[in-house]
Amino acid sequence: MTAPAWPATAADPYSLALRSGRGPLFLRRADGRRLPLDIERWCAVPDAADRTVLGRCTGSVLDIGCGPGRMVAALARGARPALGIDTAPAAVERTRSTGGKALLRSVFQRLPQEGWWGSVLLIDGNIGIGGNPAALLRRIRQLVTPGGLLLAEAAPVEVAERFEVRLEDDRGATGPAFPWARLGQRALRATAEYVGWTTAGQWTVADRHFLALRAPGPGGEGR
Template structure:
């Protein structure tokens, strides 16, 4: 009997593979699996991206978890000073190929441009990074000028806050498990308040939702 070998790889390596076009699966803690559909993030921004994140942006913006740069690329094309941050070197390369600025890094472990930005984006559920939305928003607050805004994509009303342990699989390669949170529109006000933000607006487009949070004065 042959035992299949499972190779453990880093989350960064798995995301690099996914953005390079290799099939990647998300393994949930309840045993469910689903494909990580990075192809949507590699397309130009759609109508709902524009309505939720782009149309009203005229100031300096940092995109946290930018992926291959569809949002920051669109902002850069409009001449808006912007920066993408992502753990994946391949995502950063693709963002730069769009003509946008991007750096490889982890918002939890290090900051890029403290106090320099008017706006931050947490699209595509990136409020879940690290499984601790309050800590994540504290890090984002450090990036923003006083009165700065963060636009957070959230789940539908009634979800609350759900945190679970996930893994990624590429072929026979698995990542260690990591924490990820899903935050509903009903819970973002409390999370924002704990991190020093107030809700200015909640938007909906095409079944997607985003909350605009304003950084309170120190």
């Protein structure tokens, strides 16, 4: 087990941004570079790129790091069984307020229906959760049904890196440091296949890059 995606309190920059539905919000790296987080898009309804992900979901759906819950709420509106998990209370609250089901939980904690989820979502940069993509992808294999599907979003550039970050808003307020990672499409595919996933598809919409990854079927082996 590892730490949650990022430490969250009622007054940390991430929680405040989720409650307002507005940024700007960044992940600040130790080297001073800032990675913008698209809070406004996350708090809106699913866009065209999101809909390509939703349309590929099969069975019950688990959204890891669901944030304000746009994907879970959209699935609920379509009468699809779906659950979001997030380590920020504000994210869980907002997801529930829009009609989605959500739990305050890390992916590395015990979850409902382990081994029975038909599809798992890992979008909006959430391949970075825990700072160790291989460990995260192994954990997700424990969550999906044999032959289940992982729909994952890659970084917009080809990169493979692990580092520490802090959440920061435009007023300079920051949260505690936590590990994070970024993988471009090629690196995500290679890492996933190394730990036992099979690539079932890849596509790009509006400069967002996605992979559909298939877990081994019954009796399948993997790293």
